[in-house]
Amino acid sequence: MGAPPNPSYWVLTTPETDYPALAGEMDVDVCVIGAGIAGLTAATLLKREGKTVAVVEGKRIVRGATGYTTAKITSGHGAIYGDLEDNFGADGARIYAESNEAALARVAQFVEEDGIDCDFERKANFVFAESQDEVPKLKKEVDAAKRAGLDVALTSETSLPFDVAGAVRLENQAQFHPRKYLLALAATIPGDGSHVFERTIAQDVKGTTVRASGGTVRAKDVIVATHLPFEDSGLFFTKAHVHRSYAVAAPIDASAAPDGMFINSGTPTRSIRTIPDGDRLLLQVGGEGHKIGDEEDPAQRYRTLEEYLGEHWPQAGPVEYRWSTQDYMSVDRVPYIGRLRRTSGHVLTATGFSKWGMTGGTLAAMLLSDGILGRANPWADLYEAKRIKPKASFKRFVSGNVSAGKHFVADRLRSDDVDIESLGPGDGAIVRKGAHKRAVYRDETGALHALSPVCQHLYCHVIWNPAEQSWDCPCHGSRYSGDGQVIQGPTVKPLKRLDLT
Ligand SMILES: Cc1cc2nc3c(=O)[nH]c(=O)nc-3n(C[C@H](O)[C@H](O)[C@H](O)COP(=O)(O)OP(=O)(O)OC[C@H]3O[C@@H](n4cnc5c(N)ncnc54)[C@H](O)[C@@H]3O)c2cc1C
Ligand code: FES
Incomplete structure (x- = not known):
């Protein structure tokens, strides 16, 4: 892999x-x-x-x-308890809260018992609203979360450098270094x-x-x-649909950093936490999530997060880390x-x-x-x-499966309008020659790799992701390196190699 x-x-x-x-x-x-x-x-x-x-x-x-x-360990999963009560009843919401709190306690217990040095820190978790329109949703959330047994309060006081219309504050949550x-x-x-x-x-x-x-x-x-x-x-x-998100992190003086873990209740998502990095602190901002295959310019997602970080925390240094990953969203x-x-x-x-x-x-x-x-x-x-x-x-x-179905068909018809010779080191493109399509990648040594674009999971066509230099499958999230090796499942097989001619 x-x-x-x-x-x-x-x-x-x-x-x-x-x-x-x-x-x-x-x-x-x-x-x-x-x-x-x-x-x-x-x-x-x-x-x-x-x-x-x-x-x-x-x-x-x-x-x-x-x-x-992002490694927040919390039961505050955005504004979720109102929805859980609607869909699973008050008992369902209570079990969700109780089980997530027990998981947090289980992590804390491992850290304590094994003496694991993993920057585990207790923090309050905030779900914040930037506009007044979202406040009724937060009020509903606080009531439902309280009924579910969580220690929450509605507040407009946060250590964010901008005003919020309201925030659900959940006490005694945590963040850590997951690796x-x-x-x-x-x-x-x-x-x-x-x-x-x-x-x-x-x-x-x-x-x-x-x-x-x-x-x-x-x-x-x-x-x-x-x-x-x-x-x-x-x-x-x-029934578990793939969604990709991005993160950036920059050094920041502790006096300018927010204290807590934050996520907004609206869109686009902004997820914020600090990271202790030896004797300094980093500020991590995440978000810009999208379905795979619906993004023409993934590198712009990083730029947008960098702009957000720089605009709200001008005291922060230049961004030093950028990364992205994907997760599977259940339908409920x-x-x-x-x-x-x-x-x-x-x-x-x-x-x-x-x-x-x-x-x-x-x-x-x-x-x-x-x-x-x-x-x-x-x-x-x-x-x-x-x-x-x-x-x-x-x-x-329906929306997740329509999206996969749409890609299954549409991506078979599409190809990138490029000449193979114009591909620079680290570039990839779907190239059509007559009736045949190839996923072509030029590696850092200048060598060309020609692959079948057919994903080895359930045969959708992959697309090139220039920000991550990977072949990504929009249907269920399999990812392959430029030369076709598996980066991420569900596929277990690499892309098939083809002759360039
Ligand atoms: C941008 C982003 C931010 C997030 N932030 C948070 C957060 O702050 N808090 C939070 O609670 N959650 C967060 N999540 C979600 C969380 O990161 C994931 O839900 C979680 O890491 C998934 O863990 P996992 O063990 O299921 O999968 P993984 O960590 O992906 O582990 C699965 C493993 O299986 C291996 N594997 C796959 N196929 C095979 C095979 N055939 N044979 C052998 N091995 C195989 C893979 O190589 C991989 O190592 C975030 C997700 C994203 C996308
Ligand atoms: S067809 Fe399922 S991940 Fe590609």
Whole structure:
């Protein structure tokens, strides 16, 4: 698997890992596929309960969405509790709050018990409105969040450098460095019959046997924690739709930095936090989310965030870090956690964290490990992966699938109007010659790579992303490096190589 070209602050400030690849056959209690926050937390919990586990990661651990996140650990997921009450009732909203608070507490407990140095800091979380029109929505949110048991208040006082019409303040939340935290957890997994494997791509799951590059893992239970399940007989790709967002970070004097974690309730989204960076502080601003394939100029997304940061915090230094990633949005804002297939209680999955996977991935791990350990969990019904909530889901279900369907057809007809010779190093384009299309990329050495544009997941056509120098699939979010290697699933196969002529 390849790597994205804009490494995140989290990736750049932590060591590269070097776990072995799987070689041969083995037996364990649980095989966990995917080493992001969901997979590594589940593996850690299960190992500590006496199970033997094998973590199977296609690239290096914590280099997927979790290595590129904003890393707020909060139950304040934008203005969500009003919607949850409407769609899942007051009990549903309460369980959502309770389970996310428990996930936050679980992270805090790991940090405390293991003495993990991961810049874990308690902060208040703010959901702010810039216009008076949004205030009624915030009032509804505060009432619903209070009924759900959260310690919230409506305020107009924040440490942001501009006035807000109102803000929901939620106490005692947290932020951290996700890779420092998870690399420390991962280091506790190998030994006593448990393993972490990197550069090992799972190819399929038959029963509870995982066939992967390099070998086979026979297990009693399997957790597919690959962000979107790569093995998707449950058709999760029809109800978890991919959305990409961007982040920039610049140094700032502590006296000018806001204290807290912030996200607006309107659009375009602006998500704000500070990052302790040794003896200095960075300010991170994220947002500019969009569906994959709907953006002509992704580099502009970074420029827009840089302008926002510079306009509101003129004291900040120049932007030093830029990164982006994507997450899967569930159709009713609640993650899917449970059985991958209706027919088996031993192949489990978690997806659709809707950009709140720090708590979502942790609570998924808690729920799935409870299931494997045979313990009843009172949150299981809310997150049930096979649920159907037509009222809450219909609009987003249709819009997500219409979008994928539109790309399946339209991207087959489209090609970029460029001459191959005009491609500079690091450029890519879809080039048509007669009836045939090729995804052509010129690498930094000047060599040309000709690939089939057909995504190896479900055969949509990829498009070139110049900001990330990747081939992105607009249907379900697979990403490939310029030379066609897999950066991100659900695909497990690279783009096919073609002859340039
Ligand atoms: C811009 C942005 C900002 C965000 N900010 C926040 C935030 O502030 N707070 C918050 O709570 N959430 C946030 N999120 C959401 C959060 O980052 C994600 O929900 C979470 O990281 C997903 O974790 P995961 O473990 O499911 O997936 P990942 O971290 O992507 O892990 C999946 C792993 O599976 C591996 N894999 C895939 N296929 C295979 C295969 N076939 N074989 C082996 N391995 C495979 C991948 O390589 C990857 O390492 C944000 C999301 C975005 C997009
Ligand atoms: S990711 Fe599903 S077709 Fe490409």
